[in-house]
Amino acid sequence: MKGIRRTLLLTYFGLYLLNLLVLAAILFYPARYFLPEMLRRLGEGQVWLLLSAALAAVVTTLLVVRKVGSGMTERLSQIAETVERISAGEMTGHTYLGGRDEIGQVAEAVNRMAASLREQVKEISANSNRLETILSTMVEGVIVFNEEGRTVLTNPAAKKMLSKREENWVGRSDLELIRNAELHDKIMIACLGKRVQEHELKTVFPEEKLLSASIVPLKPGEPGKSGVLVVFRDITRLRRLEEIRADFAANVSHEMRTPLTAIRGYAETLLDGAYRDTETAVRFLKIIHRESERLNNLIEDVLMLSQIESGRADMELVPVNVAGLAEEVLESLLDRLSTHKLKLEVSPGLPPVTGDRGLLRQALFNLLDNSLKYTPAYGEITLGAVREEHSIRIYVADNGIGIPLAAQARIFERFYRVDRARSRSLGGTGLGLAIVKHIVEAHHGRLKLESKEGQGTTVSLYIPVYPPDR
Numbered sequence: 001m002k003g004i005r006r007t008l009l010l011t012y013f014g015l016y017l018l019n020l021l022v023l024a025a026i027l028f029y030p031a032r033y034f035l036p037e038m039l040r041r042l043g044e045g046q047v048w049l050l051l052s053a054a055l056a057a058v059v060t061t062l063l064v065v066r067k068v069g070s071g072m073t074e075r076l077s078q079i080a081e082t083v084e085r086i087s088a089g090e091m092t093g094h095t096y097l098g099g100r101d102e103i104g105q106v107a108e109a110v111n112r113m114a115a116s117l118r119e120q121v122k123e124i125s126a127n128s129n130r131l132e133t134i135l136s137t138m139v140e141g142v143i144v145f146n147e148e149g150r151t152v153l154t155n156p157a158a159k160k161m162l163s164k165r166e167e168n169w170v171g172r173s174d175l176e177l178i179r180n181a182e183l184h185d186k187i188m189i190a191c192l193g194k195r196v197q198e199h200e201l202k203t204v205f206p207e208e209k210l211l212s213a214s215i216v217p218l219k220p221g222e223p224g225k226s227g228v229l230v231v232f233r234d235i236t237r238l239r240r241l242e243e244i245r246a247d248f249a250a251n252v253s254h255e256m257r258t259p260l261t262a263i264r265g266y267a268e269t270l271l272d273g274a275y276r277d278t279e280t281a282v283r284f285l286k287i288i289h290r291e292s293e294r295l296n297n298l299i300e301d302v303l304m305l306s307q308i309e310s311g312r313a314d315m316e317l318v319p320v321n322v323a324g325l326a327e328e329v330l331e332s333l334l335d336r337l338s339t340h341k342l343k344l345e346v347s348p349g350l351p352p353v354t355g356d357r358g359l360l361r362q363a364l365f366n367l368l369d370n371s372l373k374y375t376p377a378y379g380e381i382t383l384g385a386v387r388e389e390h391s392i393r394i395y396v397a398d399n400g401i402g403i404p405l406a407a408q409a410r411i412f413e414r415f416y417r418v419d420r421a422r423s424r425s426l427g428g429t430g431l432g433l434a435i436v437k438h439i440v441e442a443h444h445g446r447l448k449l450e451s452k453e454g455q456g457t458t459v460s461l462y463i464p465v466y467p468p469d470r
Contacts, residue, residue, distance in 0.1 A: 079107050086114050141211075141232035144218075147191055147225035149173050149184075161232050163206055174230075183213060190215045190228045200235075210236045251415040255298055255430065259291035294429070301431040304362070305414070308438040313359070315442065319352035319466040320360060322385045322392055329364045330383065339377045345384035353392045354466040355443050363439040366432040367396040367459050374457075375400030391445065391462040399456035408449055412437040436461075 135142055141158030145151055151169045159169075162178060169177060175184050178201070186197040197215040202208065212233045219226035266284040275281045307313040323346045330337065330344065353360070364383070371381045375398040382397040403411055407418045415430040440447045440461050451457040 079110055082107075082110055082114070086110075086117065139234075143169075143174075143177075143230045143232075144227060145174060145187060145191075145230065146227045149187060149191065151177065152227070158232055161203075161209065161211055161234055163203060183215075186213075186215050187228055187230065190217045191225050194219070194226065208236075209234060210239050248414060251430070252298075252302060255415065256295060259295040259298075262291045263288050263295075298429045298431070301429045301435060305431055305435050305438060308359075308435070308442055311442075313356075313442065315356040315359065317354055317356060317443075320355050320357050321352050322346060322350050322394060325357065325360060325364065326383050326385065326394075329361055329368060332365065333368055333372070336372055337381075340372065340375060341378060341380045343380065343382040343384075345382055347384075347386045350385060350387055350392060352466045353463040355463055359439045359442065360463070363436045363461060364394065364396070366436050367461075370432060371396055371398040371400060371457070374398070387465070388462070391464055393460050393462055395458055395460040397456065397458040402453040402455050402457055403449075403451040404453050408451060411449065412447070 135153075135155035138155055138157055141161045142153070142155045143151060143158050144153035151172050151174075154169045164177060174187055175181075178184075180201050183199050183201055186199050189195065190197050194217045196217070199213045199215065201211050201213065203211065212235045214231045214233075216229045216231070217226050218229060266288050270281060270284055274284060304313075326344060326346055330342070368381070368383065375381060380399050382395075384397070385392055385394045387393070403418060407416075410416045411418070412433045414434040417430050436459075437447055440463070443463055445461060445463045448460040448462070449457070450460075
């Protein structure tokens, strides 16, 4: 700013000297011819008066030039200060100058430029905030690398997926952040070859994850290197579901093959002539009937499980009396309960639960059926119900063979059996407890298993009371 003032002052001083020289030349050149004659004619007083007038004119000219120069300097200084404030990022700068001369026009141009810059900065800031909001709320992880393979942008989801705690990722290479040579090679291919790349990588700390990475060049089709956008998706659950679906299909096929093989074998034996022996034929037909029942039960369990899992089961949520439900289930198993000691422990005055009566009956039936299968004759089986806060705890307890600790985490999985041979010999399909689990989940309840090998098992269902507490 001081440099501008100094330059302007020197300019005006130079112009002032130039004006004096021109004026002196104009006056001196003709005066050399007539000045001597004029001085002889004028008196001494008149000469001094003439010199005083000339000096006054010079001083007046100097004052006018200084005034004009000072005003112009001040106005230009204001413009310069405004420009400096704008260049420093202060977009509220404004120059208030009147006049329609060139300096006033320059001031107005600077003001228009400042207003335009304010609008542009405001728009850029809004776009930046929108981009930051979008990136921070995305489920997918996003990392942008420049043409040198250095990070220029990332979002929180990427840090979470890759389990990285470093705050500043900007300027770091992909190998520093991800340490995956194959991914690095594909990022370089996308930078140079401008082709979209796909990659899967597995992380193991702090938990095992499977990530899918889509690598997209930012300037496809243009010559030279370009930056890339890498989008990460967590496909761990999706891959797990695919594996479960494949395992389920394989298990269903295997479980169906066993009874079908038995039915086919005994039927072929009968066709080969065994039907002539009445006793053998009856025995074989009983086996065929038993295996067909087992096959039918398996199909019904698969269909029920599929309906509950997919949400297509027709559920009618009504108040269900727990005591009446327990008695109903016991009546359906009365002929099998004769070889065991049964206890019914339902607390009096229990409120009803919110649920589908048919599905809850099926869940209790499956639990009691399991207890009957895995509790020795004359063992104890207890069906009880008590209130615990906002739920009714319905439990089935026995003193049977129990479940090994290593198997308890998987006992509710489809087709999981602790002892496969024993389960098949008892007519189990391997889906009973899986159905119980999904019925409880469909009622927004929870399931609890307590078991000690050789001492017994207790399975508890927690079902919300009716009406649901608000």
